[in-house]
Amino acid sequence: MGLSISDQERAALADAAGFGLFAAITGRRSRRFPVGGAIPAGALAYTSRRPVQPLSAVERALLLSLMGGVTGWHDGIAHHPGYAPALPNYPGSASGRAMPSAAGFHTSQLFFTDDTGCYLLPTRDQQPREFATLEDWIGHTADSYVQLSDSRLELPREEPYMEGHNTWIGNHPGSLLAFAVADLAEHLLENLWFFAANGYRITDDITGRAIPGLQAFSGLAHADDPIPLSFVEQYSLTEASAELSIAAYNGALGLQAMGLGGWIFDGLDRVSVLRAFGFVADDDPRWPLPNVTGLPGHFETLSPPHVPSVAEGVAKLVTRKFGPGGPSHPSTPGPWSDTPRVRGSALPPDGIAELVTLQASYIYDTFGKLPGSVPTVHALMYLQAQHLDTDFYDEFFRPGAYLRTHAEHQQRWH
Numbered sequence: 334m335g336l337s338i339s340d341q342e343r344a345a346l347a348d349a350a351g352f353g354l355f356a357a358i359t360g361r362r363s364r365r366f367p368v369g370g371a372i373p374a375g376a377l378a379y380t381s382r383r384p385v386q387p388l389s390a391v392e393r394a395l396l397l398s399l400m401g402g403v404t405g406w407h408d409g410i411a412h413h414p415g416y417a418p419a420l421p422n423y424p425g426s427a428s429g430r431a432m433p434s435a436a437g438f439h440t441s442q443l444f445f446t447d448d449t450g451c452y453l454l455p456t457r458d459q460q461p462r463e464f465a466t467l468e469d470w471i472g473h474t475a476d477s478y479v480q481l482s483d484s485r486l487e488l489p490r491e492e493p494y495m496e497g498h499n500t501w502i503g504n505h506p507g508s509l510l511a512f513a514v515a516d517l518a519e520h521l522l523e524n525l526w527f528f529a530a531n532g533y534r535i536t537d538d539i540t541g542r543a544i545p546g547l548q549a550f551s552g553l554a555h556a557d558d559p560i561p562l563s564f565v566e567q568y569s570l571t572e573a574s575a576e577l578s579i580a581a582y583n584g585a586l587g588l589q590a591m592g593l594g595g596w597i598f599d600g601l602d603r604v605s606v607l608r609a610f611g612f613v614a615d616d617d618p619r620w621p622l623p624n625v626t627g628l629p630g631h632f633e634t635l636s637p638p639h640v641p642s643v644a645e646g647v648a649k650l651v652t653r654k655f656g657p658g659g660p661s662h663p664s665t666p667g668p669w670s671d672t673p674r675v676r677g678s679a680l681p682p683d684g685i686a687e688l689v690t691l692q693a694s695y696i697y698d699t700f701g702k703l704p705g706s707v708p709t710v711h712a713l714m715y716l717q718a719q720h721l722d723t724d725f726y727d728e729f730f731r732p733g734a735y736l737r738t739h740a741e742h743q744q745r746w747h
Contacts, residue, residue, distance in 0.1 A: 336475040352590035363596030367719035385507035394471040399587040401443035406668040419680040427660040432580040435572035438523040445511035446486040453479040496600035508719040513580040515573035518636035581714035592738030594721030625710040636703040643694040
């Protein structure tokens, strides 16, 4: 069923689209108090006199589009002197999205919950389409939702499930809670691929063990200067964290343009949130915390148990990169005037995939998971969007606590 947009919402969308970027950046604040909210005690104790008001379908679709919608073709990595004229083969997706991703890896997907249920927005490999209007773009986003359940995320309002200062407001009724989730197994494979393509092996500085079989790759350009495993895994975690955080920040800027309250934060227990969405996790005495590995049928990482072996996971990565629809397949459309020639010039996977398989298999066999020292599935930043109770801010703040868009939101959008 298509997204229904009223004339009033169409005008509100146009107004939001014209809101200035600088105004959104300088006007951004964490405005946590919603209609229907209550702070039970303290200097800011207050109970809203307004009822809970969920976001409309149009408001939801616009915010989710800003966080993880497809926006065009990825432009690729143009040049590397080490193997020119071959094109770098780093990207994992041919598509570009609202948030950037390191070297075009795009290992994340967007999840969200509201009063109607829990959902997935699977856009990382969704091929771009031409949209004549903003309405068409957000309508396509709404058509892409995958519903996982028909009830809001259930998370106890107490520590350790929420940080104490979030228990009064986190995942509040009526709000939209959205967050990107990264496959760090795939992100690590992509970084092992990146370094292998550039002539580097890794070394296990965590256990001090030698990685069997690396002598077969002693002819690499930088074989005598290996990259520490701890660095590669922290690098992967950091890069993915940037991708997840930028998605949330995009949504926060959208709140200012739309006149919605809300903020971005990380104060919900990640494992609890992911398990509530249906993700599975393993325990092992070698690990300090349960390790989430994926959501069967919807977000299956390139790590066992979601693939039979690490080698099968690498084979799936090769298919994603070089198979039909992939960024290094000649028949995949793209942004260039001669796209088949550009895509067809990508550095072949020969030799790279074998080294990645050897190293990744060693990591999994040694640590019992992939990556070995950071989670397989990573969630970090949440965007919570809600209708703002301006009465609270009028009561406790000086003028200027909210923007014109917040003051006029009900009139413009509803």
